[in-house]
Amino acid sequence: MISVRNISKKFGKLEVLREFNLEFEAGKSYALMGPNGSGKTTLIKIILGMVIPNKGDIIVQGDSIKNNFKYRSNIGYMPQIGRYPDNMKIGQLFRMMQDMRPEIKEYDLELIGTFGLDQMMEKPMHTLSGGTRQKVSAALAFMFNADILILDEPTAGLDPMAVETLKNKIKKERDSGKLILITSHILSELDELTDQAIYIYEGDIFFNDSVDALKETTGEDRFTTAIARLMEWSLKKKQHKTEMSHV
Amino acid sequence: MFKLLKYSLYDILKSRFAILYTIFMVLVAVSIYQVSEDLAKVSLSLLNIMLMIVPLIAAVFATTHFFNNLEFTELMLAQPVKRRNVFLSQILAVIIMLSAAILIGFGIPMLLWGADESILILLAIGIALSIVFAGLAFLASVLTRDKAKAIGISLSFWIYFSLIYDGFVLYLIYSLSDYPLEKTTLSLVFLNPVDLGRIIMLMKLDISALMGYTGAFFQNFFGSAKGMLLSSSIMLLWISWPIATAMRIFKRKDF
Numbered sequence: 001m002i003s004v005r006n007i008s009k010k011f012g013k014l015e016v017l018r019e020f021n022l023e024f025e026a027g028k029s030y031a032l033m034g035p036n037g038s039g040k041t042t043l044i045k046i047i048l049g050m051v052i053p054n055k056g057d058i059i060v061q062g063d064s065i066k067n068n069f070k071y072r073s074n075i076g077y078m079p080q081i082g083r084y085p086d087n088m089k090i091g092q093l094f095r096m097m098q099d100m101r102p103e104i105k106e107y108d109l110e111l112i113g114t115f116g117l118d119q120m121m122e123k124p125m126h127t128l129s130g131g132t133r134q135k136v137s138a139a140l141a142f143m144f145n146a147d148i149l150i151l152d153e154p155t156a157g158l159d160p161m162a163v164e165t166l167k168n169k170i171k172k173e174r175d176s177g178k179l180i181l182i183t184s185h186i187l188s189e190l191d192e193l194t195d196q197a198i199y200i201y202e203g204d205i206f207f208n209d210s211v212d213a214l215k216e217t218t219g220e221d222r223f224t225t226a227i228a229r230l231m232e233w234s235l236k237k238k239q240h241k242t243e244m245s246h247v
Numbered sequence: 248m249f250k251l252l253k254y255s256l257y258d259i260l261k262s263r264f265a266i267l268y269t270i271f272m273v274l275v276a277v278s279i280y281q282v283s284e285d286l287a288k289v290s291l292s293l294l295n296i297m298l299m300i301v302p303l304i305a306a307v308f309a310t311t312h313f314f315n316n317l318e319f320t321e322l323m324l325a326q327p328v329k330r331r332n333v334f335l336s337q338i339l340a341v342i343i344m345l346s347a348a349i350l351i352g353f354g355i356p357m358l359l360w361g362a363d364e365s366i367l368i369l370l371a372i373g374i375a376l377s378i379v380f381a382g383l384a385f386l387a388s389v390l391t392r393d394k395a396k397a398i399g400i401s402l403s404f405w406i407y408f409s410l411i412y413d414g415f416v417l418y419l420i421y422s423l424s425d426y427p428l429e430k431t432t433l434s435l436v437f438l439n440p441v442d443l444g445r446i447i448m449l450m451k452l453d454i455s456a457l458m459g460y461t462g463a464f465f466q467n468f469f470g471s472a473k474g475m476l477l478s479s480s481i482m483l484l485w486i487s488w489p490i491a492t493a494m495r496i497f498k499r500k501d502f
Contacts, residue, residue: 011501045501045502048324048325049324049325049330050321050324050325050501050502051501051502052499052500052501069327069328069329069330070327071327072325072326072327073326073327075325077325079325083317083318083321083322084318084319084322085258085316085318085319085322086318087258087261087262088258096254097326099250100250100323100326100327100328101326101327
């Protein structure tokens with residue numbers, strides 16, 4: 001459904017992604033992992049067209065994203081830090097986003113109800129707490145029944161009850177055959193929600209397979225320890241590289 | 248495009264700044280109308296104030312607006328809309344707000360106390376300068392990620408075109424006064440939108456005699472229909488190139 005082809009991105013001298021190739025298929029859910037600054041958010045922003053890659057292309061549902069904007073109507077995106085116009089009220093924001101996608105008439109308002117956002121439609125965005133803002137982001141991402149859901153740290157800043165609601169919603173959408181892409185540092189949550197694991201390290205893909213295969217390769221039967229093992233390996237590989245360079 | 252513009256305009260017109268700017272323009276116009284009865288003098292005074300203030304306000308306001316609205320821009324870029332339309336809606340909203348402030352601020356006193364053709368040209372120059380400096384400000388904004396730096400660049404555009412450039416031209420004319428410089432000064436005027444606006448207005452007011460030999464040459468040139476056409480097209484160039492360049496950079500920018 002999404003194929004990332006030879007994507008390279010540099011910010012000045014810093015090479016964030018190097019010759020990146022990935023395939024995301026419909027009906028699967030992917031956990032995108034990696035240490036801070038490994039390029040997870042950059043990859044997501046490239047898929048959304050917010051960051052323009054230096055090289056390579058991305059094909060979403062058969063179309064290249066270059067000079068294309070329509071494909072975005074099929075992506076629900078929940079940013080890591082939701083930033084919204086300060087003066088706008090929650091209700092206005094929802095109406096505006098609906099206005100941006102006139103071809104979609106059926107809205108999924110389930111999260112607005114369960115998060116209790118319908119009680120505070122008149123509140124301006126700048127008065128909201130970080131958690132409420134996050135709830136608004138989540139509600140927006142799921143609102144348009146998009147086939148692709150990209151969630152960047154979806155549960156950061158949410159209270160435990162809201163986390164549970166959001167997780168159930170993600171599971172529900174996953175089971176209905178949508179492509180789900182999640183980045184998070186909370187491993188238990190990824191274990192619960194995803195079936196594919198992608199580990200990025202210093203601009204390269206270090207691991208890309210199903211969660212079961214990950215447990216098998218690392219010889220661990222718990223997801224968290226398997227990932228910890230993976231991180232250890234990636235660090236060792238780096239040490240190895242530096243030793244070599246000293247020679 | 249119109250939807251985007253609707254939301255950006257809604258946001259900008261609600262801001263306190265739009266109202267303050269309009270009130271300020273009204274006050275300036277009213278006080279100048281009070282001082283003199285002669286419409287030519289009124290428009291000359293209005294011109295002098297406008298040539299200083301309008302570019303300054305346009306440059307600073309457009310830059311701060313670009314950075315204050317960065318959240319909105321980022322939000323829109325993840326939606327199924329064209330990047331070009333996101334950019335155009337932002338700059339058009341700024342231009343509409345600045346032009347409306349000039350039209351209302353100077354227009355209401357004009358309706359009350361009368362106006363002639365020269366004041367209409369004054370309004371047109373004010374709007375043109377707002378667009379030019381809003382475009383330069385957006386250009387400065389897309390070139391940098393830092394708000395303070397962008398405001399600095401925008402302000403230096405203003406200082407350069409409003410203050411430094413004139414000094415430079417005067418120095419040139421003075422030190423080379425032995426040579427026939429009409430054509431050179433004419434082309435130098437074209438390189439500065441503020442001067443261009445001033446000259447068009449002075450020609451219209453028919454006080455170019457005050458400017459000596461060069462003034463007579465300008466009168467000769469700008470007075471004719473051909474001169475008016477050429478100067479307006481140069482103004483159009485000044486309006487379009489900063490916006491076009493800024494848009495090209497915006498389309499490739501990372502958010």
